[in-house]
Amino acid sequence: METESVPQEITSLVGREVYSNNGVFVGEIEDIRLDLQKELVTGLALGDVNNELFDVRVSDSEGVIVPYRWVRAVGDIVLINDIVERLQDPDDEENV
Template sequence: MNAAPQEITSLVGREVYSNNGVFVGEIEDVRLDLDARSVTGLALAELNHELFAGRVDGNTGVILPYRWVRAVGDVVLINDVIERLDTGSEEEEPEIGQSAQST
């Protein structure tokens, strides 16, 4: 993604949904690869507590790999892989940490 800086910062605050319409969370920050000049992840807060039940507590955020993003508009759509977290699939899981801030 070769987005201009204003485009990257405009992601903050947008809601993230799976392509099946399930609310995932709200973008709090972005993870950047400065050498490649690309976005590599989205740090989410205000998570869907049902979706992440048993995985994160109220003060924890997650970082989703940017390759899961399908579309960016008024909201961000990601692959439905997030809904299959507890199936034991071999897909890469989101990173879970005490702070979603990553830059």
């Protein structure tokens, strides 16, 4: 059975919570980054981010931009790849 998707305004994403595939809260969408020439969404600007994920990288007054290619599903919440959970502190990375 085919389901037709109903177009929604891009602004309807603002205020939605973002979670990883594993159910970890990432942040809340505050804005959308667009490529106007290509008419594409390129990123989600998140505020109220999970301090456990971003404590070293983001101060209380900042947010993060998640590439839209990480988005897996959009509904009442937005699910993204769990790659954000695997971010490493640059000081912890081993030189290869």
